[in-house]
Amino acid sequence: MDVNVSVDQGQQGQSEHNPTDQDLGEEVPVSQDMGDYLEEYQSPKRGDICTGVVIGSDARGLIVDVGLKREGLIPNEDLERLDEETRSAVQVGTEVTVFVLRPEDRNGYPILSIHQAQLSKDWIKAEEMMESGGLYEGEISGYNRGGLIVKFGKIRGFVPASQLVDLPRRLSQDDRRQRLADMVGQQVGLKIIEVDRRRRRLIFSQRRALRSWQEVQRNRVMDQLTEGEVQHGRVTSITNFGAFVDLGGADGLIHVSELGWGRVDNPRQVLTVGDEVDVYVLDVDRQRKRIALSLKRLQPDPWTLIDDHYQGGQLVEGRVTRVLDFGAFIELDLGVEGLLHSSEMIGAPELGPADIVHPGETLLLKIIRIDSSKRRLALSAKQVRQSEWERWVAEQQAAREAQETAEAQVVEAEGDAAEPEAEEAVSEVVAGEVAEPEAEEAVSEPVADEVAEPEAEEAVSEPVA
Structure with a gap:
């Protein structure tokens, strides 16, 4: 088409200017341009990927102008292989990327494919992704x-x-x-x-891809976390200082101090690997990529219940958790810790707290002061009366005896159940001993065979006679 336009322009110039020989000579570059164009033009090859514009359609498919000598054809069969969204988006005037299936059909039209172009793009993308x-x-x-x-x-x-x-x-x-x-x-x-x-x-x-994927998942989870919210997770590991919980791609730490309101000496007494738990998000440190979690924040704070549960002058049992120079901390049944000051301990003045009480020991004490607003509870051993202490010791002794009796009954029941089995085993051994004479008889049979040997010799010697 460009060639025809150039010729028309030349003819129009002749009518207006009555060209001289020099004018005719100027037409030579036009033929040279056409020749250069034909030399530079390269016919499409199978596998080429081109970009064109849909200019029409017929019963065979879509007609696309891709800058070739002739328009290309995208067959209906190729369009049917596209998804609904892509197929509906291809209209007259739409720019499309196509793959050359055949440079020419029998009518001279290039056969093109949108589907193969998409596949080819994906293959190229896959190769680039593998290299990178x-x-x-x-x-x-x-x-x-x-x-x-x-x-x-x-x-x-x-x-x-x-x-x-x-x-x-x-x-x-x-x-x-x-x-x-x-x-x-x-x-x-x-x-x-x-x-x-x-x-x-x-x-x-x-x-x-494991490490890279874990990093992506961790960043994704951390971007979505908000301090103060509750998340569900699974315990993945437990250490002496706390437990790690998987929140769906990122692990957070429940420090031992956040496992419960009471003192926790061993996190394994509270959680087990594989446990599904709800946790409170304490802190998200995106720079250091750390997540702090809590279990106790989802539980009632025992200090808010202490005024209803305890009162001054009340006798309580407590377990010694820590012994310091000035006294000992005692954990009560509600999960709070009170202080048994050294001045309220029973013992010689020259003895230190560590000489009087020991971690894990259970004591009978009296509450002498409660200040729930400051989370303080003072205890005393001195103010426990002799009669109260003796009654508590008697109850402790009775409880121990009852437990020992129950354990003895269990052992006795197990022993009774084991007796029939033992009798059966003994009877089997006795039966084995009774069977021994039969074994002896069986052993004696070969001796009889040996005694029969002279008869055999006599039988062999008969033909010789």
């Missing part, structure tokens, strides 16, 4: 006995079972299939480890 080592987050769409299927744009990739994180190798075939089926629909982090466009192979690994 980028993390891909995808949804598991299916499975087979060898692993999981994950969509990557319009391509289906595969995650071999050997590249999965939570799939033990020694599972039975049925358990393995069930595990794989349960993963369908989950979002997972993956890394591409193989791209082979010719063989249509796209292979992922979850193992190689």
Whole structure:
């Protein structure tokens, strides 16, 4: 078309200017331009990716101008392979990226494909992601006995079972299939480890993406957390200083001091690995990537109940938790700690608190002062009367005797149940001893055979006679 326009312009110039020989000579560059254009033009090749504009449609499909000698055709069969959203978006005037399936059909039209162009883009993207080592987050769409299927744009990739994180190798075939089926629909982090466009192979690994995926999950969870909210999680590990709880991709720490309002010496007495718990978010340190959690903040504060539960002059039992130079801290049944000052202990003046009471010991004490606003509770051993102390000791002794009696009855019952079994075992041994003569008879039989040997010799010697 450009060539025709150039010729028309030349003819128009002749009519207006009556061109001279020099004018005719100026037409030579026009033919040279046309020749240059034809030399520079290269026919499309299969696999080329072009961008064009939809200029029309007919019964065969869409007609697209991609800057070639002739318009290209996108067959209806290719359009049917597109998803509904993409297909409805392709109208006259829409710019589309197409893949050259055939440079020319029998009528000379290039055959193009939007679907293959999308696939080719995805293959290129997969190759770039594999080279860069980028993390891909995808949804598991299916499975087979060898692993999981994950969509990557319009391509289906595969995650071999050997590249999965939570799939033990020694599972039975049925358990393995069930595990794989349960993963369908989950979002997972993956890394591409193989791209082979010719063989249509796209292979992922979850193992190689584990650290990167955990980092992404941690950042995502931390961005969503708010101090003061309640979250649900699972206990993943327990240490002497607290317990770690997984909040769905990020672990938070419940410090031992936040496990309960009372003193907790061993976190394992409160929680077990695998426990599902609700936790209170104390603090989110995004810079240091730390999450502080609490259990006790979801429980009633015992100091708010202390005025209803205790009163001055009341006798209470308590367990010694800590012994210091000035006294001992005593934990009461409500979970609060009171102070037994050294001046309220019973003992010689020259003795220190550590010589009088010991951690874990249970004492009978009297409450002498309560200040719930300051969370203070004062206790005394001196102010416990002799009669009160003797009655408490007698009750303690009676309780111990009752427990010992119950334990003895349990042991006796177990012994009675074991007697029939012992008698049966003895009877089996006795039966074995009675059976010994039969064994002796069996042993004596070969001796009889030896005695019969002379008869055999006589029988052999008869033919010689």
